[in-house]
Amino acid sequence: MGNTSDGRGIEDQRPAVRRVAVVGTGLIGTSVALALRSRGVDVVLSDPDSASLRLACDLGAGHPLEESADPSSAPADVAVIAAPPAAIPSVLRRAQDRGLAHVYTDVASVKASVLAEAERMGCDMATFVPGHPMGGREKQGPGAARADLFLGRSWALCPTGKADPQAVAAVAEIARLCGADPTVLDAGAHDRAVALVSHAPHVASSAVAARLVSGDGAALTLAGQGVRDVTRVAGGDPAMWSEILTHNAAPVAEVLEAMAADLAAAADALRATAGRAHDGPSSQTLAPVRDLLERGRSGHGRIPGKHGTVHRPEYTVIPVVIPDEPGSLGRLFAAAAEAGVNIEDVRIEHTPGLPLGVAQLYVLPDAVDTLARALAADGWSVHPGV
Numbered sequence: 041m042g043n044t045s046d047g048r049g050i051e052d053q054r055p056a057v058r059r060v061a062v063v064g065t066g067l068i069g070t071s072v073a074l075a076l077r078s079r080g081v082d083v084v085l086s087d088p089d090s091a092s093l094r095l096a097c098d099l100g101a102g103h104p105l106e107e108s109a110d111p112s113s114a115p116a117d118v119a120v121i122a123a124p125p126a127a128i129p130s131v132l133r134r135a136q137d138r139g140l141a142h143v144y145t146d147v148a149s150v151k152a153s154v155l156a157e158a159e160r161m162g163c164d165m166a167t168f169v170p171g172h173p174m175g176g177r178e179k180q181g182p183g184a185a186r187a188d189l190f191l192g193r194s195w196a197l198c199p200t201g202k203a204d205p206q207a208v209a210a211v212a213e214i215a216r217l218c219g220a221d222p223t224v225l226d227a228g229a230h231d232r233a234v235a236l237v238s239h240a241p242h243v244a245s246s247a248v249a250a251r252l253v254s255g256d257g258a259a260l261t262l263a264g265q266g267v268r269d270v271t272r273v274a275g276g277d278p279a280m281w282s283e284i285l286t287h288n289a290a291p292v293a294e295v296l297e298a299m300a301a302d303l304a305a306a307a308d309a310l311r312a313t314a315g316r317a318h319d320g321p322s323s324q325t326l327a328p329v330r331d332l333l334e335r336g337r338s339g340h341g342r343i344p345g346k347h348g349t350v351h352r353p354e355y356t357v358i359p360v361v362i363p364d365e366p367g368s369l370g371r372l373f374a375a376a377a378e379a380g381v382n383i384e385d386v387r388i389e390h391t392p393g394l395p396l397g398v399a400q401l402y403v404l405p406d407a408v409d410t411l412a413r414a415l416a417a418d419g420w421s422v423h424p425g426v
């Protein structure tokens with residue numbers, strides 16, 4: 041359900057969106073384009089990086105803008121600008137000047153500074169509705185794009201008071217066509233919210249991962265799923281994230297300062313407890329640590345989960361042991377295809393020093409039994425439920 045922060049509904053008007061221009065065919069632009077294509081929308085694409093543009097086209101995300109019939113005579117219904125935050129105001133200004141679309145939106149992770157710069161550059165704020173899809177990955181480029189990236193996610197819309205309500209409705213429709221839930225809020229409120237739920241967590245993840253740089257190799261072989269979960273987003277592009285953090289500096293700094301105070305209190309308490317483990321976990325000295333763990337669990341419980349946002353398919357992971365040799369993945373995928381099962385995603389875990397790896401196959405839950413039986417019958421070492 042889409043709502044504004046002041047309670048107004050935005051699902052009353054649902055305009056037809058038939059033709060969309062996506063400017064910037066990286067991870068997010070190509071994912072938006074793929075999602076729109078899957079809903080029958082005609083998509084034209086552009087990117088200054090010709091390799092990204094070609095890959096996005098080859099993936100079926102759309103056709104290059106330049107090769108389209110006559111772009112100047114047929115403005116798209118909506119242009120989605122999916123470039124890095126700092127580039128967006130100038131890209132928007134150029135797109136508006138050439139009449140690329142009737143309505144414009146962007147996907148930048150920060151909103152207030154992008155909006156202020158767009159206004160300063162004289163962009164038309166009646167047709168510009170800033171947006172931010174709250175789905176993403178720690179990988180860049182069109183090769184990592186997925187049509188289902190935004191399913192069940194929120195999609196923030198931050199129009200200024202000058203925005204035409206029909207433009208807001210058109211961009212809300214883009215979000216819905218991508219399977220997301222549009223939510224209108226003020227740019228400042230957006231930036232404070234994402235500082236808490238995305239930007240500061242990214243820095244915290246990097247802080248954990250940065251400790252591993254000096255960890256010895258033997259320690260790293262003990263890494264389990266926990267540290268992989270906590271550090272996943274630290275794999276994101278440092279250049280892009282420096283840009284995002286710079287554009288949302290004060291709100292992120294505030295959250296990091298609070299985290300740093302929690303960590304310092306926990307470290308002090310642990311120092312004071314060192315060598316006194318037999319006093320038990322309820323000792324007064326350890327109270328700040330216990331308090332942090334309790335608050336952490338409560339905070340974790342507040343994240344909307346499986347029952348909050350319902351549309352995203354939950355995949356089940358089937359681990360399969362594979363020989364670390366050329367062709368083994370190909371044979372595994374061929375066996376899955378033979379069983380008629382679509383592999384939705386795959387991750388490979390290698391154990392250093394062993395001639396084996398584990399392929400984690402992500403499949404829809406109702407395909408698990410079929411696939412596990414077929415692979416086992418084909419001689420694979422399959423471990424569903426592990």
Ligand SMILES: NC(=O)C1=CN([C@@H]2O[C@H](COP(=O)(O)OP(=O)(O)OC[C@H]3O[C@@H](n4cnc5c(N)ncnc54)[C@H](O)[C@@H]3O)[C@@H](O)[C@H]2O)C=CC1
Nearest residue numbers: 064065066067068089123124125127148149176177180181
């Ligand atoms: N990575 C993520 O998980 C998320 C990123 N975002 C936002 O999406 C935007 C794009 O990020 P990603 O797709 O992750 O990055 P990306 O690096 O995968 O793609 C960025 C694309 O923009 C292109 N580009 C650079 N300058 C351009 C310009 N002047 N005009 C047109 N295209 C230009 C690049 O060639 C590249 O293809 C950023 O504003 C980011 O804040 C939003 C939600 C999630």
Ligand SMILES: O=C(O)C(=O)Cc1ccc(O)cc1
Nearest residue numbers: 149173174175176177178273
């Ligand atoms: O990797 C993930 O799970 C993310 O949630 C990524 C992400 C990165 C940047 C955004 O502005 C929004 C989402």
